[in-house]
Amino acid sequence: MSISILFTPRLKFPIHIIYIVLVIAAIGLSVPRLFMKNQPRTRGNTIALAMGAKSLIIVAYELLTEHCGALRRWQSYKAYWILNALEVVFWGAVATIIMQANFTRCVGVGCKMSWAVVAVSIVINALAFHLTIVCFLQYRMDARGSQDKPRLESTESAQEDVPLHHIGKVSHDH
Template identity: 35%
Template sequence: MELLIFGRSVTKSRLHIIIGGLTLLVFILTIARLAVKGTPSTRANTWGIAVCLKSGVFLAYQLLTTHVERFKKWASTKVNMILNIVDTVFWLALFIITIMGSIGAASEASRALGGIIATLAATLLGFGGMLSYISILERRYYKQHSFLPSDIEGK
């Protein structure tokens, strides 16, 4: 397992960039979907905004505690693991709820945007799952060795 964990900080950084970009795209498309006439502002259609904001806050915490020296005292592998797992579950919920909301949409544009949002949510579900797996590996490594490999990679 030690060989698997080394070099994961670059992979995590890339995943954070991808997830951040796709989250922003889902946020914009969700707002655009709500702006289309014929789309009711029900929970199924506004859920995407909440999920994107939550994901943004989780991502900001992880990036700040990893890369900003001032916030490193609040860094925790356990919190990162829990946040990534919760984030993955929320993307799954968004995927399911968006499909349910798209079925009842009155306009074709709303259905199309719902399909795009559902596809992006499924993509984010996959990337979130990978990030969760890496976080679980880091947590196990940290529990065994009391330090992270990224701590010695930079030295």
């Protein structure tokens, strides 16, 4: 199997769908822990909520600007690359902080749920790393001008390509 098959842009959409499901799972596992009795309320309990909300916004930006024609003017492979690289760092931090909290104090069902969030955040981290590589390769291809699909340009650059027609002599008399 060629390495180019693993990092093809065609895999981005299915990976984004899996990513969304896992982020919602991390949020879903974190919310009940906030309301459990005899559970400590720490950063580990709330960080997955904040990172999950942020990740959903980032994935929504990527999906909408890539698949919705009206929003393509805000499509940027460089932004995708940077945002996905940040996702790797952030979900790594989620896993680390929750593991530290679990090693300090971990009791009952909340403990099992927090370890599940750690597992989910590690998988999300791996998917974000994969998306970072794919988006970096897309950015490099786009920078070289060899991107397969044409990008919609902003209205200013589109107007520069319109041929000018002679409209006759313009009078400047007032």
